[in-house]
Amino acid sequence: MAMDISAEELAVRLQDRGLRLTRPRRVILEVLRGLDTHPTAEELYFLVKQRLPHISLGTVYRTLGILEDLGLVQELTVEKRGTRYNGNPQPHYHLACRRCGRVVDLDLPLLNELNAQVAAQSGFAEVTHRLEFCGYCPACQRENGSPP
Amino acid sequence: MAMDISAEELAVRLQDRGLRLTRPRRVILEVLRGLDTHPTAEELYFLVKQRLPHISLGTVYRTLGILEDLGLVQELTVEKRGTRYNGNPQPHYHLACRRCGRVVDLDLPLLNELNAQVAAQSGFAEVTHRLEFCGYCPACQRENGSPP
DNA sequence: TTACTTGCAAATGATTTGCTCTAAA
DNA sequence: TTTAGAGCAAATCATTTGCAAGTAA
Numbered sequence: 248m249a250m251d252i253s254a255e256e257l258a259v260r261l262q263d264r265g266l267r268l269t270r271p272r273r274v275i276l277e278v279l280r281g282l283d284t285h286p287t288a289e290e291l292y293f294l295v296k297q298r299l300p301h302i303s304l305g306t307v308y309r310t311l312g313i314l315e316d317l318g319l320v321q322e323l324t325v326e327k328r329g330t331r332y333n334g335n336p337q338p339h340y341h342l343a344c345r346r347c348g349r350v351v352d353l354d355l356p357l358l359n360e361l362n363a364q365v366a367a368q369s370g371f372a373e374v375t376h377r378l379e380f381c382g383y384c385p386a387c388q389r390e391n392g393s394p395p
Numbered sequence: 396m397a398m399d400i401s402a403e404e405l406a407v408r409l410q411d412r413g414l415r416l417t418r419p420r421r422v423i424l425e426v427l428r429g430l431d432t433h434p435t436a437e438e439l440y441f442l443v444k445q446r447l448p449h450i451s452l453g454t455v456y457r458t459l460g461i462l463e464d465l466g467l468v469q470e471l472t473v474e475k476r477g478t479r480y481n482g483n484p485q486p487h488y489h490l491a492c493r494r495c496g497r498v499v500d501l502d503l504p505l506l507n508e509l510n511a512q513v514a515a516q517s518g519f520a521e522v523t524h525r526l527e528f529c530g531y532c533p534a535c536q537r538e539n540g541s542p543p
Numbered sequence: 544t545t546a547c548t549t550g551c552a553a554a555t556g557a558t559t560t561g562c563t564c565t566a567a568a
Numbered sequence: 569t570t571t572a573g574a575g576c577a578a579a580t581c582a583t584t585t586g587c588a589a590g591t592a593a
Contacts, residue, residue: 303550324472371530378526382519415567451575
């Protein structure tokens with residue numbers, strides 16, 4: 248199943264860098280992969296805590312940093328509202344609600360040809376991009392006025 | 396000249412909201428408009444300080460927040476490296492260096508048709524987007540290894 | 544056994560806020 | 569004058585880091 252593949256992937260990629268597969272690392276990735284939301288480090292911390300009651304927030308931050316380096320999770324910076332983490336490793340774009348901060352994944356073709364275009368016109372190398380949409384989600388369009 | 400237009404714009408827009416046109420507000424906008432870089436609040440603070448030695452960092456932050464509300468400057472969040480401010484009020488995309496953090500404006504057609512497409516498929520309203528590129532700038536491609 | 548990791552707490556860095564005095568209108 | 573705004577410093581918030589104890593390999 249998907250979860251096993253993740254754990255295997257994780258073990259291999261950690262070993263490649265001389266890092267160990269520990270319980271917190273495995274559980275953090277599993278929990279994040281099991282979500283279709285995009286939690287902050289703190290939100291994820293509380294979720295993981297249900298399985299590992301002694302986990303610390305520092306470990307969550309450290310682990311997320313490693314998982315990002317390994318390409319297993321993506322960070323996304325939803326304007327001002329802090330960093331959120333995405334367990335979906337396929338590249339895709341996001342749509343965030345300006346009012347409540349909720350983030351959803353979008354199904355949109357990737358604009359990868361732009362990277363080469365930008366590299367050519369700027370002289371920058373290894374160009375990638377991030378495309379983020381924001382608007383007001385259906386719920387917030389109704390509840391306009393009341394707090395998030 | 397352009398600077399006068401900005402000051403006029405500023406006065407009008409502030410008055411519309413019952414806000415006053417003060418020396419710090421005028422100077423902060425002038426300095427930012429006069430740059431083709433994208434300074435952090437602190438960098439801008441030091442620049443403004445050359446003209447207004449008693450200015451405080453808090454005032455710079457407060458003023459930038461107001462100018463953003465007024466649509467006179469844009470905030471941009473270059474992943475992790477903090478918020479930068481852009482005095483160029485025309486919508487455009489950015490390219491940042493992963494290593495030194497430098498940001499340049501790009502001359503690329505706007506992808507505004509995507510907003511409607513995303514709104515239609517998601518039910519979100521007033522959809523806008525932000526497209527940011529990153530890569531390694533020419534200088535950092537050479538100096539690879541040494542600190543930024 | 545031998546590092547790498549963790550949990551904890553303290554440190555950091557960016558941004559915000561409270562308060563008193565100053566200065567637009 | 570009157571009241572919004574500035575300057576200053578303390579507070580806040582997210583994230584990082586140092587260190588002693590725990591645990592993969």
